[in-house]
Amino acid sequence: MSETPKNAEILSRYGQDRDNLMPILHEINNTRGYISEQDMQEIACHLNISATDVYGTATFYSYLNTEPKGKYVIRLCKSLSCDMAGKEKIAAALEAAAGCAFGKTSADNRFTLEYGNCMGWCDLGPAMLVNHDVHTQLTPDKAKEILSQLK
Amino acid sequence: MSTPSILTNLTKGEAYKKAMAMGADAVIKELQASELRGRGGAGFPTGLKWKFTREAAGDKKFVVCNADEGELGTFKDRKLLLEHAHKMFEGMAIAAYVLGAKDAYLYLRWEYHFMKADIEKAMAEMHALCPEVHFHLNFGGGAYVCGEESALIESIEGKRGEPRNKPPYPVTSGLFECPTIINNVETFCCIPHILLEGAAGFASVGTPKSKGPKLFSISGDVKKPGVYEFPMGISLRRVLAAVEAEDTQFVLVGGSGGRIACAEKCLDRNLSFEDLPPGGSIIVLGKKRNLISALRSVMDFFVEESCGQCVPCREGCYRMLHFVEKMEKGEKVSRKELDRFLELGTTMQTSSKCGLGQSASNVFVSMLDYFEKEMVKIQN
Ligand SMILES: Cc1cc2nc3c(=O)[nH]c(=O)nc-3n(C[C@H](O)[C@H](O)[C@H](O)COP(=O)(O)O)c2cc1C
Ligand code: SF4
Ligand code: FES
Numbered sequence: 001m002s003e004t005p006k007n008a009e010i011l012s013r014y015g016q017d018r019d020n021l022m023p024i025l026h027e028i029n030n031t032r033g034y035i036s037e038q039d040m041q042e043i044a045c046h047l048n049i050s051a052t053d054v055y056g057t058a059t060f061y062s063y064l065n066t067e068p069k070g071k072y073v074i075r076l077c078k079s080l081s082c083d084m085a086g087k088e089k090i091a092a093a094l095e096a097a098a099g100c101a102f103g104k105t106s107a108d109n110r111f112t113l114e115y116g117n118c119m120g121w122c123d124l125g126p127a128m129l130v131n132h133d134v135h136t137q138l139t140p141d142k143a144k145e146i147l148s149q150l151k
Numbered sequence: 152m153s154t155p156s157i158l159t160n161l162t163k164g165e166a167y168k169k170a171m172a173m174g175a176d177a178v179i180k181e182l183q184a185s186e187l188r189g190r191g192g193a194g195f196p197t198g199l200k201w202k203f204t205r206e207a208a209g210d211k212k213f214v215v216c217n218a219d220e221g222e223l224g225t226f227k228d229r230k231l232l233l234e235h236a237h238k239m240f241e242g243m244a245i246a247a248y249v250l251g252a253k254d255a256y257l258y259l260r261w262e263y264h265f266m267k268a269d270i271e272k273a274m275a276e277m278h279a280l281c282p283e284v285h286f287h288l289n290f291g292g293g294a295y296v297c298g299e300e301s302a303l304i305e306s307i308e309g310k311r312g313e314p315r316n317k318p319p320y321p322v323t324s325g326l327f328e329c330p331t332i333i334n335n336v337e338t339f340c341c342i343p344h345i346l347l348e349g350a351a352g353f354a355s356v357g358t359p360k361s362k363g364p365k366l367f368s369i370s371g372d373v374k375k376p377g378v379y380e381f382p383m384g385i386s387l388r389r390v391l392a393a394v395e396a397e398d399t400q401f402v403l404v405g406g407s408g409g410r411i412a413c414a415e416k417c418l419d420r421n422l423s424f425e426d427l428p429p430g431g432s433i434i435v436l437g438k439k440r441n442l443i444s445a446l447r448s449v450m451d452f453f454v455e456e457s458c459g460q461c462v463p464c465r466e467g468c469y470r471m472l473h474f475v476e477k478m479e480k481g482e483k484v485s486r487k488e489l490d491r492f493l494e495l496g497t498t499m500q501t502s503s504k505c506g507l508g509q510s511a512s513n514v515f516v517s518m519l520d521y522f523e524k525e526m527v528k529i530q531n
Contacts, residue, residue, distance in 0.1 A: 019327075021309030026290055047309075060311040060458075061292020063261045079223050080403070080448045081370040081434055117295060117452055119262045120226040122370035122434070123377045132264035 004032050007039060011046040018047055025058055030132075034065035063116075070105045070112035072150050074098070075129045078115040081122035090126045093140035097147040111147065155353050155364050157337070157344050158380055163237050164280035166343030167244050173346075175205060175249045182342070184350035186362040191217055191298075191335030192405075192430040193506070194361075200332060201249055203322040207330035214246040214255035215307070215326060215333040219291055219298035221260060222406035223452060224432035227366035228336040230378045232259075232266055235340055236273035242339030244281035245346070246332045254285050256326070258303050261293045295407075295456040299505050300325075300333045302458070313458050314505035337366055337431075356382035361423035365431070369394050371403075372437035381422070383429060388418040390433065398437045401521065403445075406432035407452050408510025410517040442526050443479045446518050450475050453511040464508025467499040471515055483530045493519065 010027055014020040024043055028035050035058050037051075044051040058064050065073070074094060078087055095101055098111035105112040121127035124136035128143075135146055170178050182198030189195045204212065216239060220228040231239060243255040259270065267288075274286045289307050291297050297306050301315035304326050325331025341363065345353050354362040361383035367390065370376045374395035381390065391399060399414040405428035412420055412427060422429040436445060450472040459465045474492050478484065496512030503509045519526060 018309040019307060022289060022292070022306060025292075057309065057311050060313075061261075061294055063293030078448075079452060080445060081224055083444075083448055084371060084436070084440065116262075116293065117455060118221065118223045118225075120220055120229045120260070122224050122226055122368065125370070129262060132267075134262075134265050 007042045011042065014046070016047055018049060021047060021049075021054065021057060025054075025061075025064055029064050033071070034068050036066075068105075068109075071110050072130050073112045073114065074147075075114045075116035075119075076102075077117070077119045077121070077125065077127045079118040079122075081118070082125035082127055085125035087126040089140050090128070090138045090143050093143045094128075094147065097144045110150065153352075154382070155344070155348065155356060156380055157238075157340050157364055157366075158235070159344075161238065161343050161347060163241065163276065166346045167241055167248070167281050169346050170245045170248055175251075178245065178249055178346065179205065181346060181350050185341075185345045185353040186350075186357075187338070187341055187345060187353065188361065188424060189335055190337035190341070190365070190431070192222070192428070194424045194429075197334065197338055197341075200322060200334070201246065204330045204332045205249055207323045209330050211327070211329045212250040212252040213326040213329055213331045214243050214250065214252050215300075215304065215321075215331055216243050216255070216257045216336060216339055217298060217300065217303060217333055218257055218259045218263070218336050219295075219303060220263075220336070221291075221295035221298045221456075222408070222430065222432055223449070224368060224370055224403065224406045224434045225430070226368045226370075227378045227431050229263065230366070231336050231340050232263065232270065236270055237277055238343050239336050239339045240274060240277035240286060241281070242334075242342035243286070244277060244284045245342050246334070246339070247281075247284045250330070250332060253283070254287060256287045256289055256307055258289050258291060258297075258307060260291045260297075264290065294458075295452075296458045296505070296507050299507060302505070303333070304331065311458075313460050314507075316504065356384075358384035358421070358423045358425055360425050361429060365422070365429055367422070367429075367433055368431050369433045369435070371433075371435035372397050372399070372440070373435050384421045384423045386419055386421045387412055387427065390422065391418070391435065394435070396435045396437075398439070400436050400438045400440060400442075403434040403436065403449075403514065404428055404432070405430045405513075406434075407449050407456075408506065408513055410513050411521060413521045416521075442518065442522050443475065446514060446526075447472070447475045447479055449514045450511075453507070457507060457511070461504040461508060463499045464503040464505075464511060467495055467503075467508070468511050470495065471512065475515070478527055481528070484527050485531050486529050487531075489519070489523075489527060489529065 297312040302312040306312040321331040453468040
């Protein structure tokens, strides 16, 4: 991730009204993986609001990262339908394949494992997100196979 | 007259042209005649919402489409967004025309990032056909509460997704404190059908207070899960037969904030605003499912998704989850303690600030109502 855009370049594309905050947070999160405190200060300057305000907003949203995570953030749905469809076994397979427990990042910084709530794929559970990509009808083997493809 | 459906194809841009030819007041009259009620859960009459917003004072007005679809067990908007996005944008453009608004926002849940390119394409196509309207695409950040309309508006404004006090309602003070029409994806998709095919056709199916076709998201212990379109008022029995439900114990209707309908007593109840909530989420639980773990899963959802702004919801969900965990361990529960928690459920319903907290105890209360004996051992 060396050629990621600098804040000045990103911010120059957005206006200075507060409603630009979410799109800016999304862009930084999606291109660099997380939003650092330094980023928050620079965003605050651009929008002319306090850094605390930016921090308060960024941390409200559980899918916006405010600390470094693995290259692939894996979010397994743990809500009712996916639970009934067997998410427990998928969780075990993911932990084995990623080499880390849920809530943690693997030693090589490739994977972060997290749980998420209903993702809108309850008809095809168990479901998970890998960054923005969706994977459905998971089996333990399929979950392992997906992780092995992620370099 | 054929059975109305919102999944049939329409020529893009026709309904928008027709709306302009009819004029704003006639569009509202047609919506009122169709008796369309919001498809996002609460079921407010759409024509009336549009009328109030049109009549509200203010030069600047906005249109917002709620595509947050965070309710547990709901995925019907996913189908519409993937297969009928142009219809939704056209519905939004018609709303903008009725208000004289220039900007229409689509608030899409984070989890639907995968459809971004297709949505942007449909948006550009509809902008070409409805050049007066500027569409904006905003993403959520993985918070269920942002489906609540005032929290969603806060989020578009770049703030924490915390629900506002009501009133004022969005019809007079919504996005940037301007009058705002906010509707669900499915509601907007109904609009072009009603204008092109007529209000009478739309209202030809349903019950006295719930008209038209409705999409349902059905999952759980069924052979054929998926999105189904049925007329409003269909019985639970017919729904379960259509999806080939297996050995049903109970059905969770309306998602995390819904209520349960047990297979023994409720099969002839129907899905409508008069009876079981027709919000769209239907999760079927077979006889082999553990009642308490299902309840724990729902309470766990609320503990994580409560925005924490008000005490009855924040504390109530947390305490209730602990109580359910206690039940799960088979610990002693006295009648007095159980009654206290049922009372807490009522307090949460009446004193929480938004619909999340107001509905968070529904599953707890309705499950104990049907299955107290199976779920707790009362020891005094
Ligand atoms: C906690 C909570 C979550 C909600 N989530 C959604 C949602 O995901 N989609 C939706 O359309 N409405 C949702 N609603 C309902 C909205 O507040 C609002 O009533 C709806 O968008 C109005 O549109 P409609 O009249 O077309 O249904 C939610 C309400 C609450 C209290
Ligand atoms: S009821 Fe719950 S979600 Fe709604 S405002 Fe209060 S704490 Fe937040
Ligand atoms: S319960 Fe997992 S996607 Fe809905």
